[in-house]
Amino acid sequence: MSDPRIDAATLEAFTKDCFVRAGLPEADAAIEAEVLIWANLRGVDSHGVQRIPSYLDNLEKGWMNATPDIKILKESPAVLYMDADKAMGPIPTVQAMNAVIEKAKQVGIGWCLIRNVTHQGAMGYYSEMAVAEGLAGIAVVCSPPNMAPFGAKAAGLHNSPIAFSFPTSKHKTVTLDMATSVAAGGKLSVASDKRVPIPVEWALAPDGSETTDPDVASILRPAGGPKGSGLAMVFQCLTSLMANNPLIVPVLKSGEKIHNQNSFVAAIDISFFINVDDYRSLLDETIDELKALPKADGHEEIMMPGEPEYRTFDDRSANGIPLPPGTVEKLQEAAQRLDLTSPVEFHVSEPEHHKVIIVGGGPAGLPLAVVLGGQWPYYQGASLFESRYQDLHAFLSQHSGTLLSLDLPDLVRRGIAPADLFRLLHHPGKKFRGLNEVAYTFQSHDPVDYLLLTREEVGGLWNNVPKNLLTLSPGQWMEFGFYPLQQWADENGIDFDVNDLIIKHRLIDYYHSIPERFGQTDRIRTHTNVTSIEPHGSGFLVTSEDAHSGEISTYTSEHLVYAAGQRCSLRELGAPGQDLPFVTNRYDQPEDFPGDRVVVVGGGRSADWAATELHDAGKHVTYVQRQSENQHVPLIRDSLYLPYYARIAEIMEEPSPRFDVRYQTSITRIEDDGTVHLESTGQTSTITADHVILEIGGVADYSVFKGFPEIQLVDKYDAYRFQVSQVKVHPHSYESVDVANLYPGGYLAQGIGLVVYAMHGTTYPIAASILQREGILEVSRP
Numbered sequence: 001m002s003d004p005r006i007d008a009a010t011l012e013a014f015t016k017d018c019f020v021r022a023g024l025p026e027a028d029a030a031i032e033a034e035v036l037i038w039a040n041l042r043g044v045d046s047h048g049v050q051r052i053p054s055y056l057d058n059l060e061k062g063w064m065n066a067t068p069d070i071k072i073l074k075e076s077p078a079v080l081y082m083d084a085d086k087a088m089g090p091i092p093t094v095q096a097m098n099a100v101i102e103k104a105k106q107v108g109i110g111w112c113l114i115r116n117v118t119h120q121g122a123m124g125y126y127s128e129m130a131v132a133e134g135l136a137g138i139a140v141v142c143s144p145p146n147m148a149p150f151g152a153k154a155a156g157l158h159n160s161p162i163a164f165s166f167p168t169s170k171h172k173t174v175t176l177d178m179a180t181s182v183a184a185g186g187k188l189s190v191a192s193d194k195r196v197p198i199p200v201e202w203a204l205a206p207d208g209s210e211t212t213d214p215d216v217a218s219i220l221r222p223a224g225g226p227k228g229s230g231l232a233m234v235f236q237c238l239t240s241l242m243a244n245n246p247l248i249v250p251v252l253k254s255g256e257k258i259h260n261q262n263s264f265v266a267a268i269d270i271s272f273f274i275n276v277d278d279y280r281s282l283l284d285e286t287i288d289e290l291k292a293l294p295k296a297d298g299h300e301e302i303m304m305p306g307e308p309e310y311r312t313f314d315d316r317s318a319n320g321i322p323l324p325p326g327t328v329e330k331l332q333e334a335a336q337r338l339d340l341t342s343p344v345e346f347h348v349s350e351p352e353h354h355k356v357i358i359v360g361g362g363p364a365g366l367p368l369a370v371v372l373g374g375q376w377p378y379y380q381g382a383s384l385f386e387s388r389y390q391d392l393h394a395f396l397s398q399h400s401g402t403l404l405s406l407d408l409p410d411l412v413r414r415g416i417a418p419a420d421l422f423r424l425l426h427h428p429g430k431k432f433r434g435l436n437e438v439a440y441t442f443q444s445h446d447p448v449d450y451l452l453l454t455r456e457e458v459g460g461l462w463n464n465v466p467k468n469l470l471t472l473s474p475g476q477w478m479e480f481g482f483y484p485l486q487q488w489a490d491e492n493g494i495d496f497d498v499n500d501l502i503i504k505h506r507l508i509d510y511y512h513s514i515p516e517r518f519g520q521t522d523r524i525r526t527h528t529n530v531t532s533i534e535p536h537g538s539g540f541l542v543t544s545e546d547a548h549s550g551e552i553s554t555y556t557s558e559h560l561v562y563a564a565g566q567r568c569s570l571r572e573l574g575a576p577g578q579d580l581p582f583v584t585n586r587y588d589q590p591e592d593f594p595g596d597r598v599v600v601v602g603g604g605r606s607a608d609w610a611a612t613e614l615h616d617a618g619k620h621v622t623y624v625q626r627q628s629e630n631q632h633v634p635l636i637r638d639s640l641y642l643p644y645y646a647r648i649a650e651i652m653e654e655p656s657p658r659f660d661v662r663y664q665t666s667i668t669r670i671e672d673d674g675t676v677h678l679e680s681t682g683q684t685s686t687i688t689a690d691h692v693i694l695e696i697g698g699v700a701d702y703s704v705f706k707g708f709p710e711i712q713l714v715d716k717y718d719a720y721r722f723q724v725s726q727v728k729v730h731p732h733s734y735e736s737v738d739v740a741n742l743y744p745g746g747y748l749a750q751g752i753g754l755v756v757y758a759m760h761g762t763t764y765p766i767a768a769s770i771l772q773r774e775g776i777l778e779v780s781r782p
Helices: 008-021 026-041 049-061 090-107 124-131 186-194 226-238 248-254 276-291 307-319 325-338 365-372 383-388 390-397 408-413 418-426 485-491 504-517 605-616 629-637 643-653 756-773
Strands: 071-075 079-083 109-117 136-142 162-166 174-178 261-268 352-359 375-379 440-444 450-453 470-474 501-503 528-536 539-546 552-562 597-601 620-624 659-662 665-670 675-680 683-688 691-694 713-717 722-727 742-744
Touching: 008 026, 008 049, 008 325, 026 049, 026 090, 026 124, 026 307, 049 186, 049 325, 079 090, 090 109, 090 124, 090 136, 090 261, 124 136, 124 162, 124 174, 124 261, 136 226, 186 325, 352 365, 352 539, 365 375, 365 450, 365 504, 365 756, 375 418, 383 390, 408 418, 408 756, 418 440, 418 756, 450 552, 485 504, 501 504, 528 552, 552 756, 597 605, 597 683, 605 620, 605 629, 605 643, 620 665, 629 643, 643 659, 722 742, 742 756
Parallel strands: 079 109, 352 450, 352 552, 552 742, 597 620, 597 691, 620 659
Antiparallel strands: 071 079, 109 261, 136 162, 136 261, 162 174, 375 440, 470 501, 528 539, 539 552, 665 675, 675 683, 713 722
């Protein structure tokens, strides 16, 4: 289910009616509505109609004035000083911007300082008013504290939104409309309306602790650390202090909230310096050159300030403004509160329902989709399996039906782990000997009603590993039982030994072929981020966000398979500068990293691969690891059968002057000039880098589960380090012991080894449990 879309004109008329009913003159209500819809049309929903209920509250409490006495306190040919008398922000700000536009046309610049105003909406609306007249526009606002200064964990500054706009000819107007915080405060409310968590770097909880809950978060964090904090301080100096209406100190001293803000708007006559048409052409040329630059990894296009918003404007002008559930509820409340008869019936459609939702399309979720899609396993026997596992052969030979009808608890009582049984049927020997040695076969049946949601293309993490990376194990260990890799190779005319290590692109080609090969394409939705999973009756309510459009959808199901993987939430460096453009958490190939000096941060297999390949491409590599040498060296020593581990051992033993390994070292700060600050056992140092590559892995993300009993987790280690927190499960079905009908897929299930070879077997007992529980299959006992 998608968010309902409402025509902009209809929504604007409703918004105007709300404010007329609340006591505003009709002309003022029209201005207020236009500014809010302007924001919604551009995707700035934090400053759109979701604000209506809070504005109505402020009007009722007297914190906003529906009929203000706006006064010009002082005026010169270029400057105005205005008292807004607590007017709703757009009314005096539009008046001020019109005045400074006229002043700029007369004397070259116009500037208005506005005191005692209230929330003004999106500041880009006002700066673009100047552009409409061939001028450049600026708009800035300051309010009481809502953002922690750099180094603090309590609010002490306002995040001071600022907008600049400049005219062009062939390109869209260049408008930078931003806050000095990582995210605008209204985005917390939007996230709450969408029922989605926020990134941890957006805001702090009231006690200064980190949080991803938008309903808890209240203290914004400054963008760029000291830079955002410093800009916020500058804007206080230019607005509240200059207007003699301080808002920071009174709040910090009294602790009381103040519903007031100060602002300035300005317009600059470009023609005072240069012909306006020449200026437009120069700006167009600048944009053309910037867009022609080489694109950084992960970026398909170089966008200018305001360009994403204009594209959203085009979409929403044509197709309507999407309203998430929380915003719909707010508008329903406003209509009821004001006794309005609206031409729009605001409603939330029912969530899209499926019997089973699978979250994750990697090597755990994808095969389950095919099995639920109708590919059921049957025992056929094979000479190697029969000779090695005679008791199992005798047991299974009595079973004529699908193996999904086996009595799974009985298997466990016999000492047979279901995942191990299916692994042995698939791989009776670790080496592939031929398709005739696979001890089960598959037959087609009617599909179960399922839907698979995945944030990437199918294949999961393998979509993002380095281009030339080899698997750690033979290619056939990465295959699925219903479609052996050798069969895929034969069907596609590919000649390679499936017992060899397999390169990324070949494995991804195999995974990508499966939905179409087995007719499951329509049941799989890619580029979909699941943001929350909540109880819904005896089942589940799943909320997701489209990775491209941002559109929110909701689904319900009786069963849920959570197969998002052990690295579905990437770890962060946690140091200032981690968001700089030359810092990336994705490595593909050396050609993506021009320059000579590269810092690789990590210590696992992906980082080892990146560091080795970059070195051999001629780069100077500084390899930063938090672990000790005693932890890293055994991993290398035990992996020398892999070519790239033999190579990294050789590089380190030489030793190469272009390969500098720093153990027990952390990055504490990255400067925009490429200076990287390091700390190692109490000692500090700096190095310079053209690129910093973060190969620091990720963690299983269970924060999407909300409202359930606590889900018990068990830490899983390999021979070298902690790997993943696994969900405690029933051993026969891999169902959570805490939440009925919840199945952690693959590595996320307790006791499953960290290779596809080990975890693919969980596919069948999970499918069996669902099919038996739904009455589609009856338990068969030989």
